[in-house]
Amino acid sequence: MDKFVNPFEMGVNYEHFLKALGAKTIKTYCKGKLTDEQIEWLINDLKHYKLNKNK
Amino acid sequence: MAIAGTQLDIRGKAIEPILEEVLFANKTIADGYVTFNTDIKAGTIFTEANVDVTAQAYTGSALSSAGSMTINDRIITPTKLEYKQTFLQEALRAGRFGRSMNPGAFNIESSEFGSTVLAQYAPNISQDAENIFWGGITSATKTAIAALTPGAGQLAITAATQTAVASLTAGLVDGVFAKALYDQSAVGQYIKVTGTTVTSANIAAEMAKIYAVIPPENLADTVSPTAIYCPRAWRQLARIANNSVGAAQQVNFEFDSMAADAKCFYNGVEMLFVPTPNNLMAYAQRKAAVSWNTDLLDDVNRFEVGKLVNDGDVQFVRTIYTLAANVGQATKGVLYGG
Numbered sequence: 001m002d003k004f005v006n007p008f009e010m011g012v013n014y015e016h017f018l019k020a021l022g023a024k025t026i027k028t029y030c031k032g033k034l035t036d037e038q039i040e041w042l043i044n045d046l047k048h049y050k051l052n053k054n055k
Numbered sequence: 056m057a058i059a060g061t062q063l064d065i066r067g068k069a070i071e072p073i074l075e076e077v078l079f080a081n082k083t084i085a086d087g088y089v090t091f092n093t094d095i096k097a098g099t100i101f102t103e104a105n106v107d108v109t110a111q112a113y114t115g116s117a118l119s120s121a122g123s124m125t126i127n128d129r130i131i132t133p134t135k136l137e138y139k140q141t142f143l144q145e146a147l148r149a150g151r152f153g154r155s156m157n158p159g160a161f162n163i164e165s166s167e168f169g170s171t172v173l174a175q176y177a178p179n180i181s182q183d184a185e186n187i188f189w190g191g192i193t194s195a196t197k198t199a200i201a202a203l204t205p206g207a208g209q210l211a212i213t214a215a216t217q218t219a220v221a222s223l224t225a226g227l228v229d230g231v232f233a234k235a236l237y238d239q240s241a242v243g244q245y246i247k248v249t250g251t252t253v254t255s256a257n258i259a260a261e262m263a264k265i266y267a268v269i270p271p272e273n274l275a276d277t278v279s280p281t282a283i284y285c286p287r288a289w290r291q292l293a294r295i296a297n298n299s300v301g302a303a304q305q306v307n308f309e310f311d312s313m314a315a316d317a318k319c320f321y322n323g324v325e326m327l328f329v330p331t332p333n334n335l336m337a338y339a340q341r342k343a344a345v346s347w348n349t350d351l352l353d354d355v356n357r358f359e360v361g362k363l364v365n366d367g368d369v370q371f372v373r374t375i376y377t378l379a380a381n382v383g384q385a386t387k388g389v390l391y392g393g
Binding site (some may be wrong): 006008037041046051 | 212
């Protein structure tokens with residue numbers, strides 16, 4: 001099993017995280033590894049990331 | 056620039072008080088929210104020094120050196136800013152201000168205009184200087200922040216903050232928050248607390264997140280105590296959080312009086328309400344580490360009025376001051392929403 005890439009860890013940016021995420025949803029990938037609050041926050045922040053990237 | 060607005064020719068009386076705009080007092084200067092370094096004309100060196108010591112077992116023999124001494128210099132050059140407007144008081148002759156002009160066709164200077172309208176110039180400049188000091192950001196810094204790869208962890212900017220920065224209007228100076236976010240060609244070294252929209256319902260919980268990660272040694276410093284620099288709108292949220300309708304009385308925030316501008320504390324740390332770039336960010340830092348660098352502090356309160364040319368009546372009003380914001384010991388600063 002691949003090692004979980006924790007996006008809240010220092011040195012991990014969203015490029016690293018999305019690469020590890022692959023086709024899985026954030027909820028599925030992070031379930032049990034991050035708190036619900038962290039997952040919710042992450043989903044929201046990644047929306048910003050994708051929007052900023054597509055500008 | 057001509058004097059704009061709607062003016063009526065004077066007939067009969069005019070109500071004496073002129074309703075002047077309400078401005079924020081520059082409390083950053085008036086109440087000493089930060090450190091002020093004056094008499095800076097141009098490049099001035101700021102130095103940060105750190106010493107790390109390492110204990111070693113005594114052997115009686117000569118030991119290898121252990122520990123480190125680090126000195127970091129940086130040059131601060133305040134940006135020189137000018138405000139200037141021109142106006143012709145002839146436009147006021149037929150209106151209420153004409154009453155305070157001296158007799159004679161040459162005389163078109165209204166003392167009432169000077170004491171009510173022109174007098175608002177300095178407080179406006181002072182307010183603007185404070186806005187720039189906290190919330191200013193240059194287009195170069197905006198571009199640099201937009202180019203960062205965001206992340207949720209420490210030493211990475213969040214994507215939401217990147218979005219927020221992109222929506223700011225670029226100016227001439229990088230303020231404290233811009234400096235905290237991006238300094239010396241790299242993302243800031245701040246302690247990050249990921250942020251959310253702060254409301255009266257969550258402000259106590261969000262403030263707890265900030266408080267929890269303030270370096271304890273900073274909290275213990277009574278000579279230059281840590282303050283949490285917050286958006287002005289958060290004062291109201293803190294008051295509401297203390298006094299929610301229908302809820303048991305909460306004292307999440309301590310105010311030193313009932314006055315609207317009372318000092319506010321969270322667990323003994325003063326919250327200072329300043330013009331942050333948006334309502335999403337706050338910064339906890341020792342006052343000694345945040346500095347307003349300028350030539351003469353009083354420059355923001357000084358303005359000059361005169362005639363543009365001797366053979367004309369168009370006048371100017373102008374103010375000139377210099378400003379650079381600096382954040383030292385960035386690794387000890389806590390940036391909420393960073």
